[in-house]
Amino acid sequence: MSQARTNARKAAVQALYQWQMTGQNLSAIEMQFLEEERLRDAQKSYFNELFHGIPKSLDVIDETLMQFVDRPVEAIDPVERAILRIGVYELMNRLDMPYRVVLNESINLAKCFGADGSHRYVNGILDKVAQQKRAVEIQAKNRKASDASG
Template sequence: MSQARTNARKAAVQALYQWQMTGQNLGEIELQFQEEERLKDAQKSYFTELFHEIPKNLETLDQSLAEFVDRPVDMIDPVERAILRIGAYELLHRLNMPYRVILNESINLAKCFGADGSHKYINGILDKIAQKERAVEIKARTAGK
């Protein structure tokens, strides 16, 4: 994966966190990120996709998470919730992206922004979603070994 796409995910975590905490208008937050040059090294189109499509698909994403989390989605730490929503979005809507890449990127985001050990929690949940939503891809991968 490109560093620009990784940076887009990092910016999306921060923007989604801000949106979750303030309920601020998405356009205002995005404009703020552009003005502060927080998207300078990021793939802007991917940031925009994540930042606008995740709130648009929130109900579906949270339902897919709710099946595997140990508490209501709204009670999950806001940073971890933002990372989980990005991972779930990519697993459900970016079928051209290998699930292992999505899991690795999510783990790295958790190591970067989350609490100690949160990467294990994120990995566990997203891996279960992948097992359910990407079963054919996972089976093909294991059959090829």
């Protein structure tokens, strides 16, 4: 996975966090990120997809999360909420990306931005989402693994 895409995710976490906390206009936040050159080393098109795609799909993303979290989505720590929303978005909309990559990237984001141990929480929830949304991919991977060992 490219560093530019990883940087796009990092910027998206920060931008989504700002949006969640302030309710500010998406375009205003994006303009601020561009002006401050916070997207300099990021894949801008991917940042754009995440930052605009997640608010557009928020109802579906949060409905998915509600099946697996132990509290209302709005009660989840805002940093973790932004990371989980990115992970769910990618699991549902970026089938070109292996689910393991989505989980690993999300865990790394939680280690980078979240509280101590939040990566375990993020991993636990996104793993359950992946079992539901990427069942075919996971079964194929498991079959391949058992064929190789058999």
